[in-house]
Amino acid sequence: MKLDQIIATRDKKTVYKTDGLVIKVFNENHPKSDVFNEALNHARVEETGLNIPRVAEVTQTDGKWAIVTEYVEGKTLAQMMEEDPDNLQQYMNRFVDLQLEIHSKSSPLLNKLKDKLNRQINSLAGELDATTRYELHTRLDSMPKHTKVCHGDFNPTNIIIDKAGTAYIIDWAHATQGNASADAANTYLQFSLYDQRLAEIYMNLFCEKSDTAKQYVQQWLPIVAAAQMTKGKESEKAFLMKWIDVFDYQ
Template sequence: MELQLMNERRHNKIYNDESYTYKIFNIDYDKKDVFQEAFITSKVEELDAHAPLIDSVYKKDRQWCIKFDLIKGESLFSLINNNPENIKEYINKLVTIQTSIHTNFCTAIPRQKAKLQYGIKNSGLDESTQFDLLEMLDSSPKHKKLCHGNLTPHNIIISGDDYCVLDWNHASQGNASADIARTYIWFKINMPEYAELYLDSFCNMTGTTKRYVNQWLPIVATARIYKDNPEEFDILKSMIKVNEY
């Protein structure tokens, strides 16, 4: 059966046929990361988080693949680009989905604090800055909410009144505002004209102060530096400088 390319990313490509969706990873993608994503997704499947349903994990032509039940619809990213006049509606939709995810708990997946600590320690920033950020992280509220870890408009597929949330490989249990900070950073880098609209929507919907979310920015931005994406570095570094720690 012929596969139709649906999306192409840095580490994988997404294909559909008439019955299934396939996430096919690059040849050099680490096996353990494939199984980590499959494991986390399988645990989130049990929750009310609209995760895709895994059918199987296998290797073909030296490439690992996660096979899902068919995922239909259009990405929120595509909807925003094609219908910018509806941006407030789409941003509110994203925040509604994200806050709904945060109502879940999943003790089987990694802890957000440990992931952030690892990112900070391997960020390459000077030891004094790392120490301050680790102290700041250690003193933050200890929450255990389900956090997606990379909830961008690319990872939300809309189909009528239904939706599916993709790419759970960065998911963790932790603080919802840190998860919001990660999405805000994505907007600042990729769709800066909508970043404040997104943050305003979250704060208005949840009664959270901007100041509280902003306190997470230097922590999350530093952990993101560890990913070593050169095009992001200047923006991430500016977020660390702006905040007092």
């Protein structure tokens, strides 16, 4: 397969554009099962009717596994927010509306978010003591079980707006079915890592548009902070540990 233009580079993958397609090429040591699970997630989300680029194939290039999807010409919502800060509120409104559209869908064959979060908490035995892990598991088990589609990494870099103004949602590697407020807590946390002002704008809009109590979304923060810690980013550790100290919000 011919790989022309690099459009993104991450720790575990390189993304190329060629012949109207996007080829996400994973590192040699990336588990084959994770690649196929991501493609399966993407295909299942396609079936919900959400506007996302279509999966074309799973293949190999130079011995590395790759997922091939349609290419969408446009800018990310993150770029638009940065280039046009005067219209930030308008962009953030659209951002939240897109997330609520995701949450309006169901996909019964997606993995369950609670199961994934419990596994992630268990994996932190070397980072968190047994008491903290127990408190996180207890909190998670007490949260209501829902079956809404959750993106799992919903942030403005994962939305592409084409020239006609149509939004496409990308990167469904972490998609699950579960509680929408957990998904919102994850998005809030991602904003908080880089810009607390944007995080508060987002939280207020999400809670207003979804008619959700802010305290309810906040109860998920220690859990999603623990999940974020499993990515092993040393620069985020101190920030995340502050959220993982489990406590009740007033």
